Amino acid sequence: MAAPGVAQPGLPAGGSPPPSAAPGLRAFVGRPTASPQAAANWTPRQVWANNLHSIVGRAYPRVRGLTREPSWIVFQMLLPFLTTSSFVFVYRALDAPAAYIGFVVIGGAMTAFWLNVVWMMAAQLYWEKDQGNLELYFAAPMNVMSVLIGMAVGGLVMSSTRAVAILFIATFVFGVSFSISQWGLLIAVFILTLAALYGFGMMLASLFVMWGREAFHLTQLMTEPVYFVSGLNFPVGRLGFIGALAIALIPLAVGLDAMRQLAFVSTGPTGTPEPWIEALILVAMTVVFIGLARWLLHSMEERARREGRLTVRWR
Amino acid sequence: MSGSIQAPAIDARGITRVYKAKPKDVTALAGIDLEVAPGEFFGLLGPNGAGKTTLIKILTTLLLPSAGTARIFGFDVATETRKIRRIMNMVAGGEQSGYGILEAREQLWMFSQFYGLGAREGWRRVDELIDAVGLAEQRNQRVSTLSTGQRQKMNFARGLLNDPWVFFLDEPTLGLDVSAARSVRELIVGWRAAVPGRTVLLTTHYMAEADELCERIAIVDRGRILAIGSPAELKRRVQRESIFRLELDRLAGGPGGLARLPGVVSAVAALNAPADPDAPVRQAVVINLVLREDSALAGVVAALDGLGAHIVALAKSEPSLEDVFVELVGRGFDDNEEAARSNEVPVEPHEAGQPDPEEKR
Numbered sequence: 001m002a003a004p005g006v007a008q009p010g011l012p013a014g015g016s017p018p019p020s021a022a023p024g025l026r027a028f029v030g031r032p033t034a035s036p037q038a039a040a041n042w043t044p045r046q047v048w049a050n051n052l053h054s055i056v057g058r059a060y061p062r063v064r065g066l067t068r069e070p071s072w073i074v075f076q077m078l079l080p081f082l083t084t085s086s087f088v089f090v091y092r093a094l095d096a097p098a099a100y101i102g103f104v105v106i107g108g109a110m111t112a113f114w115l116n117v118v119w120m121m122a123a124q125l126y127w128e129k130d131q132g133n134l135e136l137y138f139a140a141p142m143n144v145m146s147v148l149i150g151m152a153v154g155g156l157v158m159s160s161t162r163a164v165a166i167l168f169i170a171t172f173v174f175g176v177s178f179s180i181s182q183w184g185l186l187i188a189v190f191i192l193t194l195a196a197l198y199g200f201g202m203m204l205a206s207l208f209v210m211w212g213r214e215a216f217h218l219t220q221l222m223t224e225p226v227y228f229v230s231g232l233n234f235p236v237g238r239l240g241f242i243g244a245l246a247i248a249l250i251p252l253a254v255g256l257d258a259m260r261q262l263a264f265v266s267t268g269p270t271g272t273p274e275p276w277i278e279a280l281i282l283v284a285m286t287v288v289f290i291g292l293a294r295w296l297l298h299s300m301e302e303r304a305r306r307e308g309r310l311t312v313r314w315r
Numbered sequence: 316m317s318g319s320i321q322a323p324a325i326d327a328r329g330i331t332r333v334y335k336a337k338p339k340d341v342t343a344l345a346g347i348d349l350e351v352a353p354g355e356f357f358g359l360l361g362p363n364g365a366g367k368t369t370l371i372k373i374l375t376t377l378l379l380p381s382a383g384t385a386r387i388f389g390f391d392v393a394t395e396t397r398k399i400r401r402i403m404n405m406v407a408g409g410e411q412s413g414y415g416i417l418e419a420r421e422q423l424w425m426f427s428q429f430y431g432l433g434a435r436e437g438w439r440r441v442d443e444l445i446d447a448v449g450l451a452e453q454r455n456q457r458v459s460t461l462s463t464g465q466r467q468k469m470n471f472a473r474g475l476l477n478d479p480w481v482f483f484l485d486e487p488t489l490g491l492d493v494s495a496a497r498s499v500r501e502l503i504v505g506w507r508a509a510v511p512g513r514t515v516l517l518t519t520h521y522m523a524e525a526d527e528l529c530e531r532i533a534i535v536d537r538g539r540i541l542a543i544g545s546p547a548e549l550k551r552r553v554q555r556e557s558i559f560r561l562e563l564d565r566l567a568g569g570p571g572g573l574a575r576l577p578g579v580v581s582a583v584a585a586l587n588a589p590a591d592p593d594a595p596v597r598q599a600v601v602i603n604l605v606l607r608e609d610s611a612l613a614g615v616v617a618a619l620d621g622l623g624a625h626i627v628a629l630a631k632s633e634p635s636l637e638d639v640f641v642e643l644v645g646r647g648f649d650d651n652e653e654a655a656r657s658n659e660v661p662v663e664p665h666e667a668g669q670p671d672p673e674e675k676r
Binding site for chain 1: 324478
C-alpha cells in the first residue's frame with residue numbers, strides 16, 4: 001500500500017498533513033499514499049501479508065479470551081472430565097481391556113475440538129452476521145478465508161489447552177499407559193485430524209449462513225450423533241458398517257481410530273483400516289473440506305451481493 | 316476506465332436495485348445517477364426507506380446493482396471489489412461490530428490487521444487514533460462496557476485505520492445524544508481538516524447535520540434523486556421571495572399597512588404578536604415580512620419611520636432543507652415515514668439476547 005504512486009491532480013498526497021492542520025489533528029493522518037490508484041494497487045507480497053495478518057487478527061480474540069473468561073476451566077474442562085470419568089468407571093466395572101480406558105481419555109480430549117468446531121466454527125459466521133461483523137469482513141480488503149482460518153487457529157489454541165489439560169489429568173488420575181510405536185505417524189495423524197476437522201467446520205460456516213436459523217438446530221442435531229458414530233467413548237470398529245461409513249465421512253471418527261491404533265499398539269486389530277490408510281483418508285478430507293469451504297464462501301459472498309440478505313444484519 | 320487518475324471519487328450511472336420479496340418485489344433504487352468529485356463532502360438526505368443505505372451497500376461492494384454501473388475512483392464496484400476495499404471504509408450508526416470481550420485498543424488492532432497494517436504498525440496507528448477520537452481513558456476498557464457515544468467514536472477510529480480515500484458514513488449519529496452526536500460531527504470535520512482531499516459520502520435523515528457538514532447534497536426519496544446541489548443552492552430553489560422577521564417596538568394600524576407597500580408580498584403578525592389591528596399601540600410587534608426582492612426592504616424601513624415604529628430586530632429567514640424536501644416531495648419527512656415503511660425490504664425480527672460470538676464459549 002505504501003507503493004509510490006502518481007499524485008492525483010488537485011489532491012494533496014494523503015499522508016502529508018497540510019501546513020494548516022492543527023497538531024492535534026495529525027493523529028488522523030495514516031500511511032502516506034500518493035493517490036487512490038496507488039493505494040488500490042497492492043503487490044502480491046502486500047496481498048499475502050494482509051491475509052496472514054488477518055489470520056492473526058481474527059485468532060486474537062479467541063486467544064485473548066482464554067485469560068478473560070476463566071469460567072471455561074469449569075465448563076469446558078472439568079465437566080467434560082466428569083463425562084470421561086463416568087465411562088472409565090463403567091469400563092472398570094465391566095473389566096474391559098485396559099486400553100479402553102485410554103480410548104475414553106483420548107475421546108474426551110478430542111471432544112474439546114469437536115465442540116469447538118461445531119459451535120465456534122460452523123455456527124460462528126452466522127453469529128458474526130447478526131453482530132454486524134460479517135459485513136465488515138466482506139468490506140475489508142483481505143480474503144475472507146483468512147477470517148475462517150484465523151477463527152480456526154484461535155479455536156485450535158483454545159481447544160488444545162482444554163484437550164491437553166483433560167488428557168494429562170485423566171492420564172494421571174486413571175493411570176493410563178500408552179504403548180506408542182510410531183511417534184511420527186501419531187503426530188501426523190493428530191495434526192491431520194485437526195486440519196480435517198477445522199476444514200469441515202470452515203465448510204459448514206458458509207452453509208450455516210445460507211441456511212439461516214436452522215443452523216442452530218443443525219448444530220444440535222450434529223453434536224450427539226457424531227459423538228456416537230465417531231466412537232468417542234468406544235472403539236468405532238464395534239459399529240460395523242456404520243463405523244466404516246463414519247470413518248469414510250467424519251474426520252473425528254477416522255482421526256480418533258487412527259490415534260487409538262497408534263497410541264495403544266498392544267490392543268491388536270480393531271477391524272478398521274491401518275493407521276496409514278486412515279492418514280491418507282484424513283489428507284483427502286482436508287483437501288476436500290478446505291476446497292469446499294473456499295468455494296462455498298465465494299458462493300455465499302456472491303449470493304449475498306446478489307440477494308442483499310446474507311451478510312446483512314438481521315436479514 | 317479502471318482506476319483512472321482523472322476519475323470521479325464516485326460515479327454511479329442508472330443504478331437500480333430491486334429486492335425479491337413477497338408479495339411483490341421492492342424497488343429500493345430506481346435509476347440513480349450520481350457523481351461525486353474527489354475531496355468532496357457529499358450528503359444523501361432522505362427519509363427512512365429512501366434507498367440511502369442500499370446505495371451505500373452498492374458503493375461499498377456489499378451489494379450488486381440490479382442494473383446500472385458504479386465506480387469508485389474508476390474501479391468497478393461489481394468486478395474490482397478488492398481494489399475498492401483497499402481505499403474505502405465505512406461506519407454505520409448503531410454499529411455493534413467487534414467483540415465485547417476485547418478492550419477498545421485490542422478491538423481496533425484486530426481490525427487494523429484486516430486492512431493491511433502490520434502488527435506493530437497496527438498498534439501505533441490504533442494508539443494515535445484512540446487519542447485523536449478522545450478515547451484515551453477508555454483504551455483499556457472492554458468494548459462491552461463502552462457507552463453508545465464512546466462506541467461510535469471507536470467505530471469512527473476503526474473507519475480511519477486504513478486512511479480511506481473514500482469514507483462512507485451511514486447515519487453516523489443515529490441514536491446518539493446531542494453531545495455525542497456533536498462530538499462525532501467534530502471528529503468528521505477534524506479528520507477532513509487533517510487529511511484534505513478525502514471524499515466523504517454521508518447518509519442522514521437529520522437535515523441540520525447535512526446542512527452543517529455537506530458541500531453538496533442529493534435529496535433522495537423512494538429510490539430516486541429529486542435534487543442535487545449545495546445546501547444554499549437547494550434552498551434557493553424554494554426561496555422565490557425574500558423573507559424577513561421584523562421586530563418592532565410598536566406598529567399603529569397593524570401589519571396590514573406594510574402589506575400595501577410596493578414590493579411587499581405579505582406582512583403577517585407572527586404567532587406571538589397581538590393580532591388586533593384596531594389596537595392603538597402594541598408592544599414588541601413581530602412580523603413575518605415577505606418581499607418580492609431584498610431591495611423592497613428600503614421602502615418598508617422608510618414607511619416604518621412614518622408610522623412612528625422603531626426596528627428592534629431584523630433577520631433574514633433562510634428556508635431549511637426541510638422546506639426544500641416539502642417543496643420537492645409535497646410532504647415532510649415525518650409524513651413520509653409511513654409511506655416509506657411500505658417500501659422497506661422485509662426484515663426478520665432481531666433475535667433478542669443474541670450472545671457476543673466470542674463470549675459464547
